[in-house]
Each structure stands twice: as C-alpha cells, then as structure tokens.
Amino acid sequence: MTTTAPEHLLRADGVTVRFGGLTALDDVGLRVEPGSVVGLIGPNGAGKTTFFNVLSGVLRPTSGTISWKGAPPPGRKTHHLAKAGIARTFQGLNLFPMMPVIWNVMVGADRLARGGSFSLISGLGRHHRDEKELEERAMAALVRFGIAEYATRLPGTLPYGVQKQVALARACVGEPELLLLDEPASGLSGQQMDNLAEQIRGFSKDMAVVLVEHHMDLVMNVCDHIVVLNFGKVISSGTPAEVQADPAVTQAYLGTPANEEPADGRPVTVDPGQNGAAR
Numbered sequence: 001m002t003t004t005a006p007e008h009l010l011r012a013d014g015v016t017v018r019f020g021g022l023t024a025l026d027d028v029g030l031r032v033e034p035g036s037v038v039g040l041i042g043p044n045g046a047g048k049t050t051f052f053n054v055l056s057g058v059l060r061p062t063s064g065t066i067s068w069k070g071a072p073p074p075g076r077k078t079h080h081l082a083k084a085g086i087a088r089t090f091q092g093l094n095l096f097p098m099m100p101v102i103w104n105v106m107v108g109a110d111r112l113a114r115g116g117s118f119s120l121i122s123g124l125g126r127h128h129r130d131e132k133e134l135e136e137r138a139m140a141a142l143v144r145f146g147i148a149e150y151a152t153r154l155p156g157t158l159p160y161g162v163q164k165q166v167a168l169a170r171a172c173v174g175e176p177e178l179l180l181l182d183e184p185a186s187g188l189s190g191q192q193m194d195n196l197a198e199q200i201r202g203f204s205k206d207m208a209v210v211l212v213e214h215h216m217d218l219v220m221n222v223c224d225h226i227v228v229l230n231f232g233k234v235i236s237s238g239t240p241a242e243v244q245a246d247p248a249v250t251q252a253y254l255g256t257p258a259n260e261e262p263a264d265g266r267p268v269t270v271d272p273g274q275n276g277a278a279r
C-alpha cells in the first residue's frame with residue numbers, strides 16, 4: 001500500500017506577474033489546506049489584489065503555477081470556478097441590482113442544480129422542481145445569514161451591511177470548498193465586523209477561506225496562517241503571533257524603521273488592537 005502526502009486544496013508556486021516594466025508579484029507561493037483560514041496582507045500596492053486575481057483564476061500569471069486539488073485550475077470564468085467548488089466575493093459587492101435578494105442568492109446556488117445560471121436568469125430550460133429546490137436552498141441561506149426578511153427587496157434599497165451579507169450568502173450557498181474574500185470588512189461598523197469574524201470562523205468548519213483584508217484586528221483574529229506581501233514579494237509568513245512579532249512586517253507597514261514616525265502620521269501598525277491598519 002502506498003501512502004500519499006495530503007493534498008493541498010489550493011497551491012501557488014513561483015507566481016510572478018509583470019505589468020509592462022512593473023513586477024507586481026515576484027515568485028510568490030501559497031498553500032491552502034482544507035478548513036484553514038489564510039490571510040493575505042500588505043501595504044497599499046503590495047500586490048494583494050493581483051495575487052487574489054491569480055488565485056481566483058481571472059488573471060494568468062507571467063510565470064508560476066496554480067493548482068487546485070493537485071490539478072490545473074478549472075478555468076477563468078466564475079461559473080467554471082463555482083462548478084469546481086471555488087467561490088469569491090467582490091470588493092464592490094457585484095449584486096444584480098434589478099433582481100430581488102433571493103434571486104441574487106439563487107444564482108450562487110446554481111452549481112448544485114441541473115441548469116446553468118443562464119436558465120435562472122432567462123427562465124428557459126429549467127424544470128420547475130429545480131427552481132423550487134434552488135429557492136429553498138437560497139431561502140435557507142438567507143435564514144442562516146439572518147437576512148430572510150429582505151428576500152423580496154432589491155439590493156440597492158438595503159443598508160450596505162445587509163448587502164454585504166447578501167453577497168456572502170450568495171458565495172456560500174453553493175457550498176464551496178474554498179471561499180475567496182476580497183476585503184469583506186470594508187465599509188462595516190465595529191459591531192458588523194465582530195459578526196463577520198464569527199462568521200468566517202464558522203465557515204472554516206466547512207470550507208477553506210482566503211482573506212484579503214486591511215483590518216488587522218480581523219485578520220489576526222480569524223486567520224490560521226498569514227502571508228505578508230510588500231512590493232510583490234513575500235516578506236513574512238506564519239501564524240498571527242509570528243507575523244506580528246516580525247520586525248520586517250512592522251517596517252513594511254511604517255515604511256520607516258520601527259522606531260521612527262511614519263511619514264504621514266497615520267496609525268499604521270500591526271498591533272491587533274488597532275483597526276484599519278494599512279489604510
């Protein structure tokens with residue numbers, strides 16, 4: 001009998017991305033294990049969004065490889081990723097403004113149904129039973145996320161925090177194995193952020209999470225492992241405690257040696273007591 005090493009859910013090796021003369025990512029690697037929460041942090045312009053786009057398959061790296069369960073990524077389109085069990089949220093929500101909340105979430109449940117998203121949007125080619133099942137799944141997700149009362153409302157008529165929950169419900173309703181979250185805390189109040197931290201910890205029972213986020217206290221609170229980027233390179237990685245204790249990280253955020261004032265005087269720190277550290 002042969003034993004094989006446990007497979008990484010998602011793995012990036014030697015990822016380099018160049019935009020013309022600018023190297024946005026330089027030989028970046030990442031491992032995501034099932035059920036883990038991995039944070040991706042770094043100062044403005046560090047390459048986080050670029051790496052997120054590579055991980056979520058929408059940007060092809062100049063060199064390097066991404067593998068999903070030991071195989072090449074399933075494709076570039078959201079529905080390819082969804083079918084393979086990868087869901088993402090967008091910084092700008094990306095909800096369908098003319099569809100009620102329940103429909104928005106039904107689109108996310110679609111990988112579990114027989115028709116495609118097109119049949120949901122167009123109403124063509126879908127059996128009534130499938131649609132009923134999708135609706136039930138979506139409704140159950142709305143209940144789980146505490147937003148069932150908004151099911152028939154259009155997203156634009158709801159407070160921003162509720163819209164964020166709709167976007168999360170849409171990403172989670174398809175029961176992904178990997179959830180990619182792009183700045184999920186942006187625009188949230190302190191109370192909403194505490195709620196989000198609890199949700200993310202809850203998610204990791206069922207799925208792995210990769211989190212790009214500027215709010216340090218959230219990142220330090222929920223992540224098992226953190227990768228710190230600066231100028232496109234990994235400058236530190238480890239547990240929240242290890243990363244926080246790494247002088248290279250403090251220096252990267254301050255842009256100056258740790259004992260000097262940051263140039264603009266803003267409260268940039270990786271102390272978990274501070275909020276919104278990198279902005």
Ligand SMILES: Nc1ncnc2c1ncn2[C@@H]1O[C@H](COP(=O)(O)OP(=O)(O)OP(=O)(O)O)[C@@H](O)[C@H]1O
Pocket residue numbers: 019022023024042043044045046047048049050051
């Ligand atoms: N499409 C593009 N074309 C050219 N340069 C780009 C492009 N996208 C990003 N860059 C550059 O690549 C670098 C990394 O950008 P990226 O958006 O990944 O950083 P980030 O860590 O997400 O920053 P922020 O915290 O401000 O969101 C920056 O110098 C940015 O200007």
Ligand SMILES: [Mg+2]
Pocket residue numbers: 048049050
């Ligand atoms: Mg970014």
